[in-house]
Amino acid sequence: xxxxxxxxxxxxxxxxxxxxxxxxxxxxxxxxxxxxxxxxxxxxxxxxxxxxxxxxxxxxxxxxxxxxxxxxxxxxxxxxxxxxxxxxxxxxxxxxxxxxxxxxxxxxxxxxxxxxxxxxxxxxxxxxxxxxxxxxxxxxxxxxxxxxxxxxxxxxxxxxxxxxxxxxxxxxxxxxxxxxxxxxxxxxxxxxxxxxxxxxxxxxxxxxxxxxxxxxxxxxxxxxxxxxxxxxxxxxxxxxxxxxxxxxxxxxxxxxxxxxxxxxxxxxxxxxxxxxxxxxxxxxxxxxxxxxxxxxxxxxxxxxxxxxxxxxxxxxxxxxxxxxxxxxxxxxxxxxxxxxxxxxxxxxxxxxxxxxxxxxxxxxxxxxxxxxxxxxxxxxxxxxxxxxxxxxxxxxxxxxxxxxxxxxxxxxx
Numbered sequence: 001x002x003x004x005x006x007x008x009x010x011x012x013x014x015x016x017x018x019x020x021x022x023x024x025x026x027x028x029x030x031x032x033x034x035x036x037x038x039x040x041x042x043x044x045x046x047x048x049x050x051x052x053x054x055x056x057x058x059x060x061x062x063x064x065x066x067x068x069x070x071x072x073x074x075x076x077x078x079x080x081x082x083x084x085x086x087x088x089x090x091x092x093x094x095x096x097x098x099x100x101x102x103x104x105x106x107x108x109x110x111x112x113x114x115x116x117x118x119x120x121x122x123x124x125x126x127x128x129x130x131x132x133x134x135x136x137x138x139x140x141x142x143x144x145x146x147x148x149x150x151x152x153x154x155x156x157x158x159x160x161x162x163x164x165x166x167x168x169x170x171x172x173x174x175x176x177x178x179x180x181x182x183x184x185x186x187x188x189x190x191x192x193x194x195x196x197x198x199x200x201x202x203x204x205x206x207x208x209x210x211x212x213x214x215x216x217x218x219x220x221x222x223x224x225x226x227x228x229x230x231x232x233x234x235x236x237x238x239x240x241x242x243x244x245x246x247x248x249x250x251x252x253x254x255x256x257x258x259x260x261x262x263x264x265x266x267x268x269x270x271x272x273x274x275x276x277x278x279x280x281x282x283x284x285x286x287x288x289x290x291x292x293x294x295x296x297x298x299x300x301x302x303x304x305x306x307x308x309x310x311x312x313x314x315x316x317x318x319x320x321x322x323x324x325x326x327x328x329x330x331x332x333x334x335x336x337x338x339x340x341x342x343x344x345x346x347x348x349x350x351x352x353x354x355x356x357x358x359x360x361x362x363x364x365x366x367x368x369x370x371x372x373x374x375x376x377x378x379x380x381x382x383x384x385x386x387x388x389x390x391x392x393x394x395x396x397x398x399x400x401x402x403x404x405x406x407x408x409x410x411x412x413x
Contacts, residue, residue, distance in 0.1 A: 036380050038357065045351065046385055048358040048375040053222050053330070054302040055379035056292050057252035069287035077283045082109075083270070086280030094290050095257070101297060102220070102228050102245065103237040104259035108269050109286075111278055113246035113256035117215055118144040119274035120244060120258055121184070123267075124213070125150065128179030130170040132163065134186065134196065138215055141184055150179065157189075160200045167208045181209065187216030187230030188223065191361060191374065193327025195223075195230055202239030211241040221250025221296050222330055227303050251292040255281050305379040306330060309386060313377055316390045322397070332375040333361075334393065338400055343371035345405035346396055352412045354392040 036047050056062050080086035091109060099107035110116030121144030125131060131145055131152040145152050153169055156162035163183070170181045185196040201212060216229045224232030227250070231240045242260045247253035258268060270276070281289075295302065310330035317324060323335040338346065343362050350356045350373075361372035375389075399405060 036378060036385065040351070040357065043355065045355050045357045046388060048356070048377070048381075048389070050376060050378055050380075051248050052252045052378045052380060053250045053306055053376075054252070054296060055305070056250070056295060056302070057380075059295065061295060062252075062288060062291055065291035066284055066288040069284035073283035073287075075282055075284060078280055080280065081276060081278060082280045083276060088283065088286070090283065090286045090290065091280065094286055094293070097290070097293055098245075098257050099259050099265075101226075101293070102243050102259050103232070104243055104261070104265075106262045106265035107257045107259040108265050108272075108275075109281055110256040110258060110272075110275060111281055112254070113217060113248055114140040114143075115274050116246075116256040116258065117141060117244055118147065119272045120213070120242070120268065121145060121182075122147045123272050124211075124242070125182055126179070128174070128177040130173055130177075130179060130181050131184060132166045132170050132181060132210070133184040134158065134163075136189055136192070137184060138186060138190065138217070141186075141215060145184070150177075158194060158197050160197055160204070163201060164204060164207070167204060167210065170210075171208055180211065182213060183210050184213045184215070187214050187219035188329045188331060190218050190331060191333065191365065191372070192325055193329045193331030193333055194325075195219075195234070195328055198231055198240065199234045199236045202236045205239065212239065213242040213244065214240055215244050217244075217246040217249055217256075218329065218331060220245035222303060222306060227296055227300070247289055247292070250296060251289060253289050253292060254285060255289070302379050306377060309379065309381045309383070310377040312383055312386045313375065313389065316386060317393065320390065320394055320397075322393065330377050332377060334373040334375065335366075336371050336373065336397065336400060337369060338371050338405065339369065342400060342405040345410050346371065346373070346400060348412075349399070349405070349410045350392060350396060352410065354396070356389060356392050 036050055038045050038047050078086040078088055095107040095109055099105060117140040125148055127149040129150050131148055133141060133145055133154055134157055135154050136157040151173055153166040155166045174181055183201060185201060187196055189196065196214065198214060219230035221227045223230040226232065229245065231237045231243065242258060242264060244256065244258050246256040307330065310332065314324060314332055317334060325333050325335055327333060340362055343360055347360045359374040361374055366372055
């Protein structure tokens with residue numbers, strides 16, 4: 001038994017399912033907006049697991065900007081870290097535009113979102129400081145918190161009273177250490193679709209002294225009147241001390257940024273080890289990101305299309321009796337009752353016999369006896385895609401209730 005067989009065996013049915021699925025997807029080559037479809041073992045599949053909220057991945061203007069920048073600069077330039085030989089006017093212009101868009105004084109580009117959040121946390125706090133964070137924070141936040149050499153207190157998910165209690169504990173401790181308090185939460189929680197209670201947390205500043213860092217990976221470009229983020233949607237832009245957004249969701253790119261006051265951004269710019277000692281973002285990506293941001297700001301119809309699809313999907317699912325939990329964003333979790341083997345069978349049936357691919361979430365992320373089919377709508381989807389999915393989910397749900405997935409293996413048509 002080789003290493004990968006051991007890993008698959010230890011992961012159980014879900015691990016085996018993922019191994020089986022790995023490596024067989026192929027994207028169609030299309031002109032214009034990318035369709036939410038993939039080829040899987042030669043069959044066309046409707047996909048609800050794409051990081052492409054606004055449909056920019058294959059937008060003709062984006063493709064043209066990417067191609068021209070690649071032709072002009074190549075993929076290697078700039079060949080150095082930002083502090084050495086890796087800076088350019090385009091990098092600085094993108095930072096300026098991002099800062100203005102999210103309502104902050106300055107911004108700093110990061111090579112990767114996950115790595116970026118880990119490094120932001122590591123840079124902002126020392127052993128005398130205390131971190132207070134939401135229990136359902138993304139893995140990048142959890143890993144950043146794990147690196148912290150001081151105390152950290154977790155509060156119950158989106159529970160302001162629990163947050164207040166942890167701030168009381170943190171305040172007592174920092175009065176002894178002389179440190180500060182950093183509160184961390186998300187703008188939009190990617191699994192549940194719930195918005196973080198940013199405005200309520202900001203209001204706690206009247207009782208406690210702390211700085212607030214939010215991860216708005218899913219909110220940037222999708223939430224708020226202009227798409228500036230969840231802090232815009234909740235009218236608390238000024239109360240967010242450090243704003244983090246990624247390019248991987250709405251911008252369909254690679255990398256991230258952190259925005260704050262000039263003082264904090266400059267401190268991060270010269271102290272984030274993951275950026276100080278890393279090659280800067282390649283020029284074609286930076287130029288392409290500037291075009292993506294331009295479209296994000298100037299084409300509200302893209303965001304309107306996203307929400308049209310999301311609302312049609314969510315309303316249709318609710319009308320058919322599906323449990324979508326507490327989502328109040330475009331992220332659409334569908335909760336079904338079933339065991340692990342049934343979850344695997346449902347996913348396979350949807351993929352193999354209905355041509356629908358979506359992510360599955362099981363225990364320990366959610367309680368035993370439940371499964372979550374996580375759907376990510378995009379502006380590239382159509383109302384026809386929504387209807388196809390609603391019909392398929394209704395049929396699969398009836399099969400699940402009848403015990404079909406317990407009693408027999410899924411027959412692939």
